[in-house]
Amino acid sequence: MRLATVVAGGREFVAAVQSEDRLLDLAHAARLAGMDGSAFASMQAVIDAGPAGLDAARSLLAAPPGEALMAEASVVFRAPLPRPVRMRDCLAFEAHLRNAYDQAEKRMGKRFEIPAVWYEQPIYYKCNHMAVIGHGQDTLWPSYSSFMDYELELAVIIGKGGADIPAERAMEHVFGYTIFNDMSARDAQLKETPGQLGPTKGKDFDTGNILGPYILTADEVAHPAALDMEVRVNGERWGGGNSREMHHSFARIISYLSTSETLYAGEVIGSGTVGTGCALEVGRQLSPGDVIELTIERIGTLRNRIVKPQPG
Structure with missing residues (x-):
């Protein structure tokens, strides 16, 4: 799985690569799926969530809600971990x-x-x-x-x-x-x-x-x-x-x-x-x-x- 921190619509969020040119907003996808999206609030949050957080991300990628998908070309990238510890x-x-x-x-x-x-x-x-x-x-x-x-x-x-x-x-x-x-x-x-x-x-x-x-x-x-x-x-x-x-x-x-x-x-x-x-x-x-x-x-x-x- 490939993860990024990106900006779109004035909001910074963690995205996962769904296909070569499409990204999934993980926090938005989690909310749409009725899940707690706090594990995807930032890349540090994803890291801190450990294996359970990555498993949740994989489950969202397996059946991604269309409303949380976007073209890679539509986002602005930041460092994937904007402020390393x-x-x-x-x-x-x-x-x-x-x-x-x-x-x-x-x-x-x-x-x-x-x-x-x-x-x-x-x-x-x-x-x-x-x-x-x-x-x-x-x-x-x-x-x-x-x-x-x-x-x-x-x-x-x-x-x-x-x-x-x-x-x-x-x-x-x-x-x-x-x-x-x-x-x-x-x-x-x-x-x-x-x-x-x-x-x-x-x-x-x-x-x-x-x-x-x-x-x-x-x-x-x-x-x-x-x-x-x-x-x-x-x-x-x-x-x-x-x-x-x-x-x-x-x-x-x-x-x-x-x-x-x-x-x-x-x-x-x-x-x-x-x-x-x-x-x-x-x-x-x-x-x-x-x-x-x-x-x-x-x-x-x-x-x-x-x-x-x-x-x-």
């Missing part, structure tokens, strides 16, 4: 790291080696969960950057909280999967890297975290996930790969993150960029007005334009 981004693809280091060497004249710790444990940082946008929304080019980049990532949404989660049980805690575009100010990031406290303004700016268009529920994806991933800029393919290339699986990542720390339902965890999944890796650069399309099979295509605000 927390966001973290990992660095799980070796090819991306090697490619990025090669490009950094060309720019800085300094050789970079992958540290041993990267192979030993998942590496991650915590993102700004207040700077999230969705499919079709413009992402803003920060004033201090001259080298903006996209990052093609697969992300999991935590559906059940817990601490000290064993890897063999970790996938029981996943609600679903979505696409994550981790927009990056590369010039700021390269300047900050020697400070050794992780990305700051290289990653931290308004509209910099993009999710969507849909959440594909976990029951639709075998573990470990092996989904084709592709990026196009202005219709031209710039790169891509497959999520099977992750060095650390999501099970390993979830287990590690939960060590002596509680994970909560509604958290988003990014895989990091797939190999050739950013412009830096392939020696390309974005320009204002470019349209970025990130596609992951079975989830969909996350499309956004990058806009540079005019001074004043």
Whole structure:
């Protein structure tokens, strides 16, 4: 099942994909069926409702009331989880790291080696969960950057909280999967890297975290996930790969993150960029007005334009 948060008729609501071009307003459908629609009040409510909420959604999709159906083209998308409880981004693809280091060497004249710790444990940082946008929304080019980049990532949404989660049980805690575009100010990031406290303004700016268009529920994806991933800029393919290339699986990542720390339902965890999944890796650069399309099979295509605000 694929779920989205959309706006139509001045109202934001959770919708499920009924067919390739039709969506079902779950809360409206529940009310028409005489059911309590509170489990569909928001995506967080759907997550919190657990398996019973998903079962109710599936029953509504099996016999959808026509009054609650709408054309996909008639809605405006938001991030499927508009305000994640927390966001973290990992660095799980070796090819991306090697490619990025090669490009950094060309720019800085300094050789970079992958540290041993990267192979030993998942590496991650915590993102700004207040700077999230969705499919079709413009992402803003920060004033201090001259080298903006996209990052093609697969992300999991935590559906059940817990601490000290064993890897063999970790996938029981996943609600679903979505696409994550981790927009990056590369010039700021390269300047900050020697400070050794992780990305700051290289990653931290308004509209910099993009999710969507849909959440594909976990029951639709075998573990470990092996989904084709592709990026196009202005219709031209710039790169891509497959999520099977992750060095650390999501099970390993979830287990590690939960060590002596509680994970909560509604958290988003990014895989990091797939190999050739950013412009830096392939020696390309974005320009204002470019349209970025990130596609992951079975989830969909996350499309956004990058806009540079005019001074004043």
